[in-house]
Amino acid sequence: QVQLEESGGGLVQPGGSLSVSCTASGRYFDHYGVAWFRQAPGKEREGVAAIAADVDEGVLGPTYYSVSVKGRFTISRDNSLNTVYLQMNSLRPEDTGVYYCAADRLLGVTDGYYLSALNYDYWGQGVQVTVSS
Numbered sequence: 251q252v253q254l255e256e257s258g259g260g261l262v263q264p265g266g267s268l269s270v271s272c273t274a275s276g277r278y279f280d281h282y283g284v285a286w287f288r289q290a291p292g293k294e295r296e297g298v299a300a301i302a303a304d305v306d307e308g309v310l311g312p313t314y315y316s317v318s319v320k321g322r323f324t325i326s327r328d329n330s331l332n333t334v335y336l337q338m339n340s341l342r343p344e345d346t347g348v349y350y351c352a353a354d355r356l357l358g359v360t361d362g363y364y365l366s367a368l369n370y371d372y373w374g375q376g377v378q379v380t381v382s383s
Contacts, residue, residue: 252276254351254374261380266341270377272334272351280304280329282372283311283356285364286336288379290347297365299325299336302356314361319345341381348376 258270272284285300298319302311313325324337334351352370356363363369 252279252282252353252372254353254372256349256351256374256377259349259377259379261382262341263383264341264343264381266381267337267339268341268379269338270336270349270351270379272336272353272374274332274334274353276332279332279353280307281355282353283364284325284327284334284351284353285314285370286325286334287350287352287367288345288347289350289376290344293347295350295367297367299323300361300364301325301327301334302364304329314364316361316365338379341379343381346379346381349379350374350376 253275262268281303283302287295287297289295298316300314305311322340327334351374353372354370
């Protein structure tokens, strides 16, 4: 079992950059797939990026991105710190929302699987990201 806590976020102008972090408590964090979801007011929660568990000791698993953020967002992890990062560049007003990280022991291999909220049991409380001039 893991507990997740997001940090970072805030207000940024369109075209700017921002980073959010997700730090986990618990053991064997490298065995967990981790994803970032976001939810805008009145909209469903959307998976934007995910990183699979390590494929081998010290070998990071693959990453997955939604079409809406591919090429602009980068997910990464530092298992020594039990932390996953989401670097967001070229931000747009439509990127505004509460960003949640989620984790679970996952067995899938597709982006649809990793970006589905149904596959995650552990969630953080969320952090606000606002893109506005």
